[in-house]
Amino acid sequence: MSLQQIDQIISILNKQSKPYDWVMQEFAKVEELKNFDLDLETFELLGLGLTLNKDNIFTLKTRTTKIKDEIFCIVDIESTGGVSKGEILEIGAVKIQNSKEIGRFQS
Known part of the structure; x- marks a missing residue:
């Protein structure tokens, strides 16, 4: 189930950027990630390149990188x-x- 949850979050982020709170709440629902302190570095280590702008909006790096x-x-x-x-x-x-x-x- 958790892989499907992560795929669904990535699919949504692939279409549009999302606020910090939304991203953190969605990843907090994934059982295997409950013991992790989720931050940009952790997301990077998990292979999920995200950027956080000054307005606290997460963007999937692959949306903006050629x-x-x-x-x-x-x-x-x-x-x-x-x-x-x-x-x-x-x-x-x-x-x-x-x-x-x-x-x-x-x-």
Whole structure:
């Protein structure tokens, strides 16, 4: 149920910006988020890019950012393949923005 709740909130924010109180009340209804102090940093860590303007209105960053300016992270995980006893052998990630590599990680 909670994933559906979050999807519904995101769907609404995708169409229009909402006041701070509305956003906080809606996310407070999600059982899995009740123990979190919800703020911009927490939303960012959850993968939900929001901006809060001077009028206390939340806007979904993807509504105002051109796709070429978005940052994407491509991750490659190599493992032994076993579901229950598999081990991660190596992790690699590349950050891309505007068709250019802006960061890289590998273990």
